[in-house]
Amino acid sequence: MVSSSSPDSGPRPPAKRFELLTLGDELLLGLTANSHLTFIGAQLGRRGVILDRNVTITDEAEAIARQFRESWARADVILTTGGLGPTCDDRTREVIAAVLGQQLVFDPEIERAIAERFNQFGRKMTPNNLKQAYRFERGEVLPNANGTAPGLWVEQDGKVLCMLPGPPNELQPMFTEQVLPRLAQLGLVTDREAYVQIRTAGIGESALEAKLQPVFDRYGGALGVAFCAHQGQVDCRLSSPDGRLSLAEIDAIALECARLLGEDFLCFGYDCMAKVCADLLRAQEKTLAVAETATGGLLANAFTDICGASKFFAGGVVSYSHDAKMTLLDCPECLLNQHGAVSAECAVAMATGAAEKLGADYALAVTGFAGPCGGTKENPVGTIYLALHAPHGVWSKKLSYPGPRATVKVRAVNAALDWLRRELVRARRGEAMPARRISAIQ
Amino acid sequence: MVSSSSPDSGPRPPAKRFELLTLGDELLLGLTANSHLTFIGAQLGRRGVILDRNVTITDEAEAIARQFRESWARADVILTTGGLGPTCDDRTREVIAAVLGQQLVFDPEIERAIAERFNQFGRKMTPNNLKQAYRFERGEVLPNANGTAPGLWVEQDGKVLCMLPGPPNELQPMFTEQVLPRLAQLGLVTDREAYVQIRTAGIGESALEAKLQPVFDRYGGALGVAFCAHQGQVDCRLSSPDGRLSLAEIDAIALECARLLGEDFLCFGYDCMAKVCADLLRAQEKTLAVAETATGGLLANAFTDICGASKFFAGGVVSYSHDAKMTLLDCPECLLNQHGAVSAECAVAMATGAAEKLGADYALAVTGFAGPCGGTKENPVGTIYLALHAPHGVWSKKLSYPGPRATVKVRAVNAALDWLRRELVRARRGEAMPARRISAIQ
DSSP states (O other): OOOOSOTTSOSOOOOOOEEEEEEOHHHHTTSSOOHHHHHHHHHHHHTTOOOSEEEEEOSOHHHHHHHHHHHHHHOSEEEEESOOOSSTTOOHHHHHHHHHTOOEEEOHHHHHHHHHHHHHTTOOOOGGGGGGGEEETTOEEEOOTTSSSOEEEEEETTEEEEEEOSOHHHHHHHIIIIIHHHHHHTTSSOSSOSSEEEEEESSOHHHHHHHHHHHHHTTGGGSEEEEEEETTEEEEEEEOTTSOSOHHHHHHHHHHHHHHHGGGEEEESSOOHHHHHHHHHHHTTOOEEEEESTTTTHHHHHHHTSTTGGGTEEEEEEOOSHHHHHHHHOOOHHHHHHHOSSSHHHHHHHHHHHHHHTTOSEEEEEEEOOSSSOOOSSSOTTEEEEEEEETTEEEEEEEEOOSOHHHHHHHHHHHHHHHHHHHHHHHHTTOOSOTTOTTOBO | OOOOSOTTSOSOOOOOOEEEEEEOHHHHTTSSOOHHHHHHHHHHHHTTOOOSEEEEEOSOHHHHHHHHHHHHHHOSEEEEESOOOSSTTOOHHHHHHHHHTOOEEEOHHHHHHHHHHHHHTTOOOOGGGGGGGEEETTOEEEOOTTSSSOEEEEEETTEEEEEEOSOHHHHHHHIIIIIHHHHHHTTSSOSSOSSEEEEEESSOHHHHHHHHHHHHHTTGGGSEEEEEEETTEEEEEEEOTTSOSOHHHHHHHHHHHHHHHGGGEEEESSOOHHHHHHHHHHHTTOOEEEEESTTTTHHHHHHHTSTTGGGTEEEEEEOOSHHHHHHHHOOOHHHHHHHOSSSHHHHHHHHHHHHHHTTOSEEEEEEEOOSSSOOOSSSOTTEEEEEEEETTEEEEEEEEOOSOHHHHHHHHHHHHHHHHHHHHHHHHTTOOSOTTOTTOBO
16 A cells, blocks of 8 residues: 555555564553554554564563564564663663664763753652663664653664654654654655545445445556445545555545545544534534433543533433433433333433433433343343434434443444434535434334 | 462473464554454463563465464464454465465364354355365364354464454453463463452552562562552552462462552452442442533443443433533532632532432542643643542542543543542441541642
């Protein structure tokens, strides 16, 4: 999937081999997820490079030396994470310098930066921190705005070594702000996104591919297409593997695909569904409330994760008991007695109650059996009733998500988000759902 | 950290080298987190083994062949994940068989199992699935209860190869139910947990170490101690690296540590804070309600992730606006006008309101500025006010969490959980917080 933003650059040179070395016992013991692979892999992917290999090893010096020797021999670009701490156990710089045949030199600039950072927090640098002021003699320093250890950069033997500190909040800005531009400068990654990503929701991969195939067929091998399926959504990445199509042409193809997809189209790029809903609500100056049992706060949380949620999110109720539904949402007791809490009728009452109590234009309600306990013959574990209250009516639907508790919650949240999104898209087009269809089960 | 449950087994044989090969482009492109490393690394760690290396590569046949050849030469136990799909691209079995010098044989038992599985879902097996019915001639099959491709197991050249399917919900039960017992049978992992884990909350690693050092000092090198710090909690693992201490002795040491730690002790093992709170509430037959703004549903979700939450969780309110606080929690308007929504007074009113409206014994409230927008000079972004309403009084505290939005939410939730937990522990001991201290800022 390596492509270039320039259509006239001729045949591509052989792809360079990128290897990621992630150091740390905490990774090998499963105490921390390997977020560096996820982040760096995705960032490189967006710039036309797929990692050749990720190797995770201990942060013990001899093991690092052995592995680095092997990686330095086989790869063109080696990125390392971790192992740059101040304790005497951290001998990473030393062993790597030995493999490179380089000296480590003390850099007073780095020392100054570290001392200043400690100062800012009203603390004093320790002697241990001095070792973090060493860099490779024939190499450069990558400043670290969020931590003590700077990154290190070496170009040698036609290869690149880039060493980054372990904490994600330090590594990630350094990678996007310093590493990617340097790699782009050297022509090792594209200088902008190597593909255009179309995000869809509520349509499966096969159906998506079938819808878009007529467009793809017009371009044959000139157009690179890759699908990535996630829970509740499928991403489609368009690129020009051999540079025949310009970025402007790919943008135009993507736009055509988006139009073809109608409501199935979520966005270009990387926004999540809650963000797309938030943008639609804000643009239409509408507000939203939620009422949930089975999802237990996860639906509200999806919206409140969005910055500036208070502009469109009126609030939510986690109505985990009959009392909660009656007291907070004005659900009629007779309704709960007659239909039960896990029913379309209850979902509709919850949505309407949330909209009215919180004075919101739209409301989403979720009730059901997340499991593994509970469930009835008619509504087994995994049964979910959603309701959507909109300015012009309220609807409900019944869904079925067999699976573990956490999965039921996530799938129910995604279904609710997508339903709201589609209604907001239709409202924007002036084509809201048919009016006056109360409590219709879809 | 390899230990044995038998104290008299003499010197340990040299540790075997375990390597994990995780296959899949989706891992290299950061589309999926490498949960296999996190899960398998942790499971092996609990049985006394630290992985030597994890290598993530593409699922392309030649690359797998090259990597497997290298791994098979250097490691004693190789675990692979992924690459066992039905499409013609999946040539993993073939290339690995070639490296092993083995034939692949068709196994009608596997075919029968696959056909039956398709039957259960009312579907028909495709010809492609037939390739999943092949196994190594001199090897065994690990049945897969949740998917099509069985796992494969080979003991050869004094080494072990275990191949598992990629989907986590298939791999994980297979690993715990089949792989670990087999490895234990061969003496490659301990047959039970190799350490006792003490989970603590609300105490830092240095302070924890200082508290327990007097106990540790009595055992010297006979007792293995490892600390793992997470957000809001620190785990301490006790083991007997050379087998001098029996499991019963380690249990006794752990119990002594737990008593020494008092309220800082969370649990033995792996329960999360919300689960510990849930158990305390259920045992004391008390109920809980929550009211949250800044954490926006995340606090309620922590409790509703626990199975059987309806036994102790009365419900929650995500009171994202002044109106929501007034309507759903009976917060007085004058209080909101005078002190604002981000104040101790508001937090207390929210907690009291939630307890009363939902008829709960305990209530937690969180208000604050999760950021990055908002904040005032007096209450900058990251300011959190918590309130805890208990049967005998209500208290509040002010916290400060500079950092990204998601981090503020998580830290606020952990602080609220730990505060409730400590109060419930004291209540269980009959030592609740001093009575009648309303609205005291701590």
